[in-house]
Amino acid sequence: DIQMTQSPSYVSASVGDRVTIACRASQDIGGWLAWYQQRPGKAPKLLIYSAINLQYGVPSRFSGSGSGTDFTLTISSLQPEDFATYFCQQANTFPRTFGQGTKVEIK
Amino acid sequence: EVQLVDSGGGLVKPGGSLRLSCAASGFKFTNVWMSWVRQAPGKGLEWVGRIKSRFEGWTTEYAAPVNGRFTISRDDPKEMMYLQMDSLKTEDTGIYYCTVDYQDGWFDPWGQGTLVTVSS
Numbered sequence A: 001d002i003q004m005t006q007s008p009s010y011v012s013a014s015v016g017d018r019v020t021i022a023c024r025a026s027q028d029i030g031g032w033l034a035w036y037q038q039r040p041g042k043a044p045k046l047l048i049y050s051a052i053n054l055q056y057g058v059p060s061r062f063s064g065s066g067s068g069t070d071f072t073l074t075i076s077s078l079q080p081e082d083f084a085t086y087f088c089q090q091a092n093t094f095p096r097t098f099g100q101g102t103k104v105e106i107k
Numbered sequence B: 001e002v003q004l005v006d007s008g009g010g011l012v013k014p015g016g017s018l019r020l021s022c023a024a025s026g027f028k029f030t031n032v033w034m035s036w037v038r039q040a041p042g043k044g045l046e047w048v049g050r051i052k053s054r055f056e057g058w059t060t061e062y063a064a065p066v067n068g069r070f071t072i073s074r075d076d077p078k079e080m081m082y083l084q085m086d087s088l089k090t091e092d093t094g095i096y097y098c099t100v101d102y103q104d105g106w107f108d109p110w111g112q113g114t115l116v117t118v119s120s
Helices: none
Strands: A004-007 A008-013 A017-025 A032-039 A044-051 A062-067 A070-075 A085-090 A100-107 B004-009 B010-012 B018-025 B033-039 B045-050 B060-062 B070-075 B080-085 B093-103 B107-110 B114-117
Touching: A004 A062, A008 B010, A017 A032, A017 A100, A017 B018, A032 A062, A044 A062, A044 B107, A070 A085, A070 B004, A085 B045, B004 B070, B004 B093, B004 B107, B018 B033, B018 B093, B018 B114, B045 B070, B045 B093, B060 B070, B080 B093
Parallel strands: A008 A100, B010 B114
Antiparallel strands: A004 A017, A017 A070, A032 A044, A032 A085, A062 A070, A085 A100, B004 B018, B018 B080, B033 B045, B033 B093, B045 B060, B070 B080, B093 B107, B093 B114
């Protein structure tokens, strides 16, 4: 199985900060990567697919980049509703696998 | 409005069985692939299995930890999907989400989740 490793595991940030989360795949997955946001007690929500494409309705402060094995999720200006846990997921091979998550906390 | 509603979770003893349901509305259910994804308490996400549409013969695929114990089915006229879980283990404890499985590999939207607790 492809292992997905996120860093850091925790981010402490303030409203208005720029936040960057990294995701590394254990093998080349091309651009087959998605990012999800999970607020406490809620289901995950798709933010970005194919590494760089914003899902419909997702604010433009979210962006994704990368290909191959290294990917990044960037929140350009953190808003109160963005405090959540973020997961990456590879869709290159079966089984689909997720990163362990990055929790964005209020500083 | 596109909506998925999960139900059927509960407390079950190791070795027991449980059937989860997922009710879909607001989209063309018969045409989509569906998956189950679970999340152990305080942990990350784990894909459990999926069922394809009638166009692909309702083919199912499962993750290794549940293969042979879990069975996914669907009732297209009722717009329902099911997860039959047998021979449950303590490590199956978690929140189970149903989700639309885009053929490209993404999951969206998701149900609200239903909690399964396997404990003696």
